[in-house]
Amino acid sequence: MAHVLGQNQYGKAENRVVRITRNGNRHEIRDLNVSVALSGDLDDVHLTGSNANCLPTDTTKNTVFAYAKKFGIQSPENFGILLARHFVDDTPSIHRARIRVEEYVWDRIAIPDNNARFIGSQEVGHSFVRRNTEVRTSEIVYDGTGFQIISGLKDLVVMNSTNSEFWGYIKDEYTTLKEAYDRILATQVTARWKFGFTGVDDEQEPNWDRSYAQVRKHMLEAFAETYSYSLQQTLYSMGTRVLNNRPEVDEVRLELPNKHHFLVDLEPFGMENDNEVYYAADRMYGLIEGSVHREGVTPVIPVA
Numbered sequence: 242m243a244h245v246l247g248q249n250q251y252g253k254a255e256n257r258v259v260r261i262t263r264n265g266n267r268h269e270i271r272d273l274n275v276s277v278a279l280s281g282d283l284d285d286v287h288l289t290g291s292n293a294n295c296l297p298t299d300t301t302k303n304t305v306f307a308y309a310k311k312f313g314i315q316s317p318e319n320f321g322i323l324l325a326r327h328f329v330d331d332t333p334s335i336h337r338a339r340i341r342v343e344e345y346v347w348d349r350i351a352i353p354d355n356n357a358r359f360i361g362s363q364e365v366g367h368s369f370v371r372r373n374t375e376v377r378t379s380e381i382v383y384d385g386t387g388f389q390i391i392s393g394l395k396d397l398v399v400m401n402s403t404n405s406e407f408w409g410y411i412k413d414e415y416t417t418l419k420e421a422y423d424r425i426l427a428t429q430v431t432a433r434w435k436f437g438f439t440g441v442d443d444e445q446e447p448n449w450d451r452s453y454a455q456v457r458k459h460m461l462e463a464f465a466e467t468y469s470y471s472l473q474q475t476l477y478s479m480g481t482r483v484l485n486n487r488p489e490v491d492e493v494r495l496e497l498p499n500k501h502h503f504l505v506d507l508e509p510f511g512m513e514n515d516n517e518v519y520y521a522a523d524r525m526y527g528l529i530e531g532s533v534h535r536e537g538v539t540p541v542i543p544v545a
């Protein structure tokens with residue numbers, strides 16, 4: 242019985258491209274997950290071993306990053322149109338291109354106006370929080386005598402597109418990391434904080450919703466305002482900011498994955514990458530964890 246090659250398509254899926262446009266101190270971010278699927282005269286590739294009609298998936302990946310540099314990312318639709326048209330119009334064997342684009346939307350982190358470093362605006366030009374990702378958490382334990390209440394959040398994704406460096410670290414025979422004097426700092430915050438509240442002697446309950454909103458706000462502001470020499474330093478700054486502003490909280494524990502953004506090498510395509518186009522890696526990642534607590538308070542938030 243003869244067999245027939247049916248519908249087929251190929252391309253690089255899930256190209257995580259982050260394009261930053263730096264207009265002075267006000268940066269714009271477009272953060273996409275782009276999947277390319279091409280079809281055309283590809284029978285030979287499947288049937289004969291000839292790759293003469295095959296545009297490598299690796300090339301489709303490079304094209305995504307090169308186009309982000311060359312044309313910027315105006316919108317997911319416009320970026321998809323540019324790519325689809327290129328693959329079909331410029332590659333004789335390719336007759337159909339399907340470009341799927343997911344966009345992760347970022348909002349600016351706002352901080353109070355009285356900070357002179359960020360003139361004329363309540364928004365920080367280089368600090369962003371990803372929209373609609375976070376989950377609020379809480380754990381309430383009661384043993385008949387008192388409560389222990391730990392609240393928190395997870396999946397609060399934030400990014401600073403500047404004001405982050407990392408250098409001066411140990412270098413041994415396995416170190417290849419280049420020192421960074423202006424890098425992207427991005428993390429997906431998991432935070433837990435413990436309340437002093439125990440519920441004994443008719444102690445007043447804190448206003449839980451207001452407390453949550455305020456703790457979150459102080460963590461975001463600390464993230465945005467800290468000129469960071471390490472994610473560890475940012476962690477400490479976020480924890481202390483909460484303790485300094487929220488008397489009801491006496492311990493904060495943070496887990497901060499370092500969501501690495503690698504500059505894409507565009508030199509092979511004759512383009513300079515002036516801190517504009519990044520590859521957002523989802524793994525491996527550095528994981529920075531730690532707690533900050535008031536002096537005299539025994540930390541109790543469990544290590545994850």
Ligand SMILES: O=c1[nH]c(=O)c2[nH]c(=O)[nH]c2[nH]1
Pocket residue numbers: 407418470471472473499527
């Ligand atoms: O902020 C950082 N802290 C580290 O400990 C570390 N290690 C690393 O490779 N990159 C970074 N970045």
